[in-house]
Amino acid sequence: MMTKVREFPQGVEVASILGAGTIGASWTALFLASGLEVDVYDPSEQVEAFVRDYIEHAWPSLERLGLASRGNPDRVRFFKTPEEAVARAQFVQESVPERIEIKHELYQRIENKLHPQAVVASSASGLLVKEMQQGWKNPGRFILGHPFNPPHLIPLVELLANEKTEEGVLEWAEQFYAACGKTTIRVNKEVPGHVANRLQAALWREAIHLVVEGVASVEDVDKAVFAGPGLRWSVMGPHMLFNLGSGGHGLGVFCERFGPSFHRWWDDLGNPRLTPDVIAKLAAGVKVEENGRSFDDLAAERDRKIVEASRAMGQAESAVVESAAKKARLVTAR
Ligand SMILES: NC(=O)c1ccc[n+]([C@@H]2O[C@H](COP(=O)([O-])OP(=O)(O)OC[C@H]3O[C@@H](n4cnc5c(N)ncnc54)[C@H](O)[C@@H]3O)[C@@H](O)[C@H]2O)c1
Numbered sequence: 001m002m003t004k005v006r007e008f009p010q011g012v013e014v015a016s017i018l019g020a021g022t023i024g025a026s027w028t029a030l031f032l033a034s035g036l037e038v039d040v041y042d043p044s045e046q047v048e049a050f051v052r053d054y055i056e057h058a059w060p061s062l063e064r065l066g067l068a069s070r071g072n073p074d075r076v077r078f079f080k081t082p083e084e085a086v087a088r089a090q091f092v093q094e095s096v097p098e099r100i101e102i103k104h105e106l107y108q109r110i111e112n113k114l115h116p117q118a119v120v121a122s123s124a125s126g127l128l129v130k131e132m133q134q135g136w137k138n139p140g141r142f143i144l145g146h147p148f149n150p151p152h153l154i155p156l157v158e159l160l161a162n163e164k165t166e167e168g169v170l171e172w173a174e175q176f177y178a179a180c181g182k183t184t185i186r187v188n189k190e191v192p193g194h195v196a197n198r199l200q201a202a203l204w205r206e207a208i209h210l211v212v213e214g215v216a217s218v219e220d221v222d223k224a225v226f227a228g229p230g231l232r233w234s235v236m237g238p239h240m241l242f243n244l245g246s247g248g249h250g251l252g253v254f255c256e257r258f259g260p261s262f263h264r265w266w267d268d269l270g271n272p273r274l275t276p277d278v279i280a281k282l283a284a285g286v287k288v289e290e291n292g293r294s295f296d297d298l299a300a301e302r303d304r305k306i307v308e309a310s311r312a313m314g315q316a317e318s319a320v321v322e323s324a325a326k327k328a329r330l331v332t333a334r
Contacts, residue, residue, distance in 0.1 A: 008179040009090075009172050011117060014039060016089035018082055018106060019096035023123050023151060025051045027093045028076060029058035030152040034180040035070030040078050041085035048078045058152050061307045065153075066314065067181045082106055083113040090115055091176055093145060095123040103127065104135030111136060119173055121145030121159075125197060128190050129160050140166035143173055144187070146194055153306050155183040158194045209270025211285065212278055218285020234309060 015031040017024045020042040062068040079085040120142045133139035143161045148154035161170040246254035
C-alpha cells in the first residue's frame, strides 16, 4: 500500500512547506524522503531545530515503509519569508494555524511569487475551500490536501477542488501525492469535516454515548474498536466488508437481510455533548500514567504498530500481485 514508488509530475523537484508545526514538520520529512528538496517557512524561532529533530526521528519509519529510497534528509532549507520559501517550489503545502485571517494573509503574500507551475494545497481540517479561496485573486491552482496526523505515516489525503479550480490541477495533485506514497480520495461536495473526520466523529459520538450510559468502560469501548471492526477497517472499508459478509450474495442481499437490525440500532444511537462531566469521565478512563506507561511510550507504540501494519499490508499486496502475476503466467503458458 505505502511502498509503491510512483513518478512525480514532470518537472517537480522542490516542495515548499508553509507552517512547520505538528503537520508541516511531518510533511517535510515525507517530501524529503520522497526525493524532493524542501524549502520551509515558519515564523517560529525554534522552527529549524524542531523540524530537523522531527526528520531525524521520522526517518527510520520512512525507511521501514520503503518510502525513503530516493530521499536525503539534509535537502531542507529554512527561509525568513514565505515569499522566498515558495519561489522555487512546484508544490506548496500550507499547514499554518486553522485561522482564516492567517491563511488569507499568507496567500496574499505568496500569490505573485509562486513558481508558474506551482500547485498550492492547504492541510486545513475545518475551514471550507470556498472561504480559503477568498484570499486569492486567482484560486485556480489552490486546492485542499487534507492529511491525517502524522502525514508521513498515515496514507490518506482528502482532495477537494471546485468550479474555480483550473482543469487538470486535481489530477496533477493526485499524481504528486501518489509519488509520495499517499492514498488520495476526492471530496466532491464541500461539507464541514470533509469525509474521514465525519466518519471519526460519528464513531466517537457513539463511543462516548456507550461510556456515559454505562454500557462499557472507556477501556473496553476502545478495545471493542481496535480488536474488532477496527482491524478489518484498516484493510477494507465498511461497504466492501459487508459485501464480503453476504456469503457471496452481494451487498444488496446483506442490506435486505440485516437492514432491520441496523435501522433498530441507528434509531437507538446517542447524541452526547462534551460537557465538563463527560470530559472528566473520558479523561479518567485513559489514565495513562497510572498504568505505568508514559505518553511518549504510547505514542511510540502507536507509530511502531502503524509502520508494521502498513509494511505487512504492503507485503500482502505484493504477494497478491505476485500470485496474480504467477496465475497469469500459468494461464498464458497453458
Ligand atoms: N494536528 C492535526 O491533527 C491536524 C490534522 C490534519 C490537518 N491539520 C491542519 O493543519 C494545519 C496546521 O495544524 P497543526 O496542528 O500543524 O498546527 P501547529 O500549531 O502545530 O502548527 C502551525 C505552525 O504554523 C506556524 N505559523 C503561524 N503563523 C504562520 C504564518 N503566518 N506563516 C507560516 N507559518 C505560521 C506556527 O509557528 C506553527 O509552527 C491546520 O490547518 C490544521 O487544521 C491538523
